[in-house]
Amino acid sequence: MKQDTPIFDPERHLAFEEPSETIMMEDIGYENVGISPVAVTYPFQLFSPEAVKIMRSEIEKPEVTANHHYASNIANAQLRGYARKHAAFTFAAWTHPMTIAIISKLAGIDLTPWGDYEIAHINLSIKTEEQAKAERTAVHSRNTSVHLDEGIDVSGSEDEKPIVGWHTDSYPFVCVLMLSDCTNMTGGETALRTADGEIIKVRGPTEGCAVVLQGRYITHQATRARGSMERITAVTSFRPRSGFVKDESVLLTVRPVSDLGELYPDYVEYRLKIMEERFRHELRKMQARRVAGERFDTRGLKAFLQESADFLTHTDRELVMEDQVQTGFIEPIDVPDVVVEPPTKRVGTE
Ligand SMILES: [Fe+2]
Numbered sequence: 001m002k003q004d005t006p007i008f009d010p011e012r013h014l015a016f017e018e019p020s021e022t023i024m025m026e027d028i029g030y031e032n033v034g035i036s037p038v039a040v041t042y043p044f045q046l047f048s049p050e051a052v053k054i055m056r057s058e059i060e061k062p063e064v065t066a067n068h069h070y071a072s073n074i075a076n077a078q079l080r081g082y083a084r085k086h087a088a089f090t091f092a093a094w095t096h097p098m099t100i101a102i103i104s105k106l107a108g109i110d111l112t113p114w115g116d117y118e119i120a121h122i123n124l125s126i127k128t129e130e131q132a133k134a135e136r137t138a139v140h141s142r143n144t145s146v147h148l149d150e151g152i153d154v155s156g157s158e159d160e161k162p163i164v165g166w167h168t169d170s171y172p173f174v175c176v177l178m179l180s181d182c183t184n185m186t187g188g189e190t191a192l193r194t195a196d197g198e199i200i201k202v203r204g205p206t207e208g209c210a211v212v213l214q215g216r217y218i219t220h221q222a223t224r225a226r227g228s229m230e231r232i233t234a235v236t237s238f239r240p241r242s243g244f245v246k247d248e249s250v251l252l253t254v255r256p257v258s259d260l261g262e263l264y265p266d267y268v269e270y271r272l273k274i275m276e277e278r279f280r281h282e283l284r285k286m287q288a289r290r291v292a293g294e295r296f297d298t299r300g301l302k303a304f305l306q307e308s309a310d311f312l313t314h315t316d317r318e319l320v321m322e323d324q325v326q327t328g329f330i331e332p333i334d335v336p337d338v339v340v341e342p343p344t345k346r347v348g349t350e
Contacts, residue, residue: 006054008092013051015208016102019044023202025214029195034217035172035245036109040190041212043205046102046177051093052208055234056179058087059122070257072328079122080254081262090120094236103238106212107173111238114171114249115266117258118237122179125231135226136184166193169215170253171237176213178205179232188225192218216248239270243277251318256329260322271315275308 019041025031028039047055058064059079068082083091093099094113104111113119127135182188188204190213201223205211213220225231239247251258251267282304289297 005088008051008089008096010096010098013048013054013093014096014098014102015045015048015051017045019106019211022106023192023200025217028192028198028200028218030217034214035240036107036214038106038108038212039214039218040192040202041106042202043178043209043211044106045208046099046175046210047093047208049208051089052179054089055087055093055120056232058082058090059232061086070328072257072330074330075123075257077124077126078257079124080257081117081259083119084116087120090234091116094119103173103175103212104241107214107238109245110241111173112241114237114239115263115270117263117266118171118235118254120177120234120236123231123233123235125225127229129229132184132227132229166219166221167253168217168219169213169237170250171239172214172216172247172249173238174213174215175210175236175238176205177210177234177236178207179234180207180228180230182206182228182231185228185231186226187223188231189223190220191223192220243274244281247271247274248314249318251320253330255318255320255325256327260325264319267318268315271311275311278304278308 021042023039023041024037025033025039026037030039059082064079064082064086068079068086070078070080072078083094100112182204185204189201190204190211192200192202194200202211204222204225239249247270249267251263254263282301286296286301289295
């Protein structure tokens, strides 16, 4: 008999409280950009302390640390792709309809987890007591870490300058859940760049709390987190549930830190399902027109075929042959850095 695995119970393990505020795309000058009007939520309570404890116990399993640990040029410790096989509670928590309904409501669009592989990607940053103390006492501490919400944690030396530049995420939406006690932590905010170059900062979530961010369409970065010995976040990525909403997911930042035998099938499966759904829909539409005695819509069909061709080309481009993927090396992200940052406006940092 296997050891008892706690079963995810939404009544007991969800502890949802509405975020105090949500920043909309139009608030930051991105009207009609992306797949939803929502840019980012303020931190909100999502899971109970007990749920966080169980999630943490699942990432401490030997089979997880042994087989799912990744490091790259921009992130020295991540756990990826472990949930489906080794973390039944975590997997159930993120795939439960009530959890998905909460995230969807906050995101302003029906979402579904991007794929099994991207459920609860973990960013690990563990420091010694001395390092954490030094950070708390020294305002200008060096060699601290910067964290990006989808899992980038980099060491560097220049204090205030972010090490990983401004970027967009690979997937439409992310939900970033804090699994650490943040009592002594400062920083770790999400900074967003508005359409006219202003910087807005949203405070990071505390233990059991999360933020939802439309990261694919918003140029953002995370500020350094200082002063605590550990910072562990779980990042779950989401995509639109409907096959008729655009899906501009890419694999750029994840391909080099993934088991491609797991990541690629997740990606291809839903992309092909989208195509299947759209083809069926188009076929029925065409047949119905014919039955109704309407003229064949050549222009409409050509537009559909072109859109489908673009979709397939995009899918094909993201599937880089395994022997051409440099494990652990993430190419510089395509968004240019801001050379001179305008004054920052801080929100949600009470
Ligand atoms: Fe990000």
